Amino acid sequence: MKFLRKFSLIHWLLIATFFKEIVFSLTTPLWHGPDEQAHFAQVQYYAEYKRQFPNDAALNTTSQEVLLTERLLGTERDDFGKNLFTHNPAFRLEYTDTTAGKYEQIIESLPQASRTTLVKKEATVYPPLFYILSAFFYFLVYPLSLIDRVFMTRLASIGMGVATIWLTYKIARLVFPKRELFAVTAATLVSFQPMFSFLTASVNSDNGMNLLFTWFLYLAVKTINERKLSLKSMISFIIVYVAGFLTKPHFVIA
Numbered sequence: 001m002k003f004l005r006k007f008s009l010i011h012w013l014l015i016a017t018f019f020k021e022i023v024f025s026l027t028t029p030l031w032h033g034p035d036e037q038a039h040f041a042q043v044q045y046y047a048e049y050k051r052q053f054p055n056d057a058a059l060n061t062t063s064q065e066v067l068l069t070e071r072l073l074g075t076e077r078d079d080f081g082k083n084l085f086t087h088n089p090a091f092r093l094e095y096t097d098t099t100a101g102k103y104e105q106i107i108e109s110l111p112q113a114s115r116t117t118l119v120k121k122e123a124t125v126y127p128p129l130f131y132i133l134s135a136f137f138y139f140l141v142y143p144l145s146l147i148d149r150v151f152m153t154r155l156a157s158i159g160m161g162v163a164t165i166w167l168t169y170k171i172a173r174l175v176f177p178k179r180e181l182f183a184v185t186a187a188t189l190v191s192f193q194p195m196f197s198f199l200t201a202s203v204n205s206d207n208g209m210n211l212l213f214t215w216f217l218y219l220a221v222k223t224i225n226e227r228k229l230s231l232k233s234m235i236s237f238i239i240v241y242v243a244g245f246l247t248k249p250h251f252v253i254a
Helices: 009-027 036-048 064-073 104-108 129-140 146-175 180-191 196-201 208-225 229-247 249-253
Strands: 119-120
Touching: 009 146, 009 196, 036 064, 036 129, 036 146, 036 196, 064 104, 064 119, 064 146, 104 146, 104 208, 119 146, 129 208, 146 180, 146 196, 180 196, 196 208, 208 229, 208 249, 229 249
Parallel strands: none
Antiparallel strands: none
């Protein structure tokens, strides 16, 4: 147990963040994360179509597998962007007396061909970096059901969330160099912010954007503190800029 004594508060916070996000991921139903079906559809398109990406001109970008599960679970959107849950807090899917959901067996039995049968245009068509990284986890359980692939793909976002907390701590250490507890507190406030926990537990490229923009802020604060732009920092800025533009066009704000 000697190695445990070497763990500082920030190490314990990162471990707590990871397991907290695992719990959030396991308790957040399929397609209940923000725009999760659209982001997952992009991951699936890349994974199933020989590492290609759809463009705005594509007729359909979302698989029959995703659409069928959206309909079963009440999350399919109409022309106004609403589903069965929108403006209807009383709506609930029917509960069962077992650990399996009502439609779980149907979802698990969907044929593999439904992954590549495109029936709807809903994938995000954002830049590729987040989806390439997420597809790695998709491939880890490729032969398994959609439920397994979605929950495994969420691990990519969880990893990005943990890294974001680490960078938050690093920023706070620069701002409060003599106040370790202040830095850990700042990182804790971000980690347990409800929307951050919810978003990080789902497949969403905003997790990549949050990580990279936090990295950008860290570099900016570090440069201000040092009052110079070193070659190492300049290279880091270039890397984060390129990665940011390969994640979301919104990174232009940096």
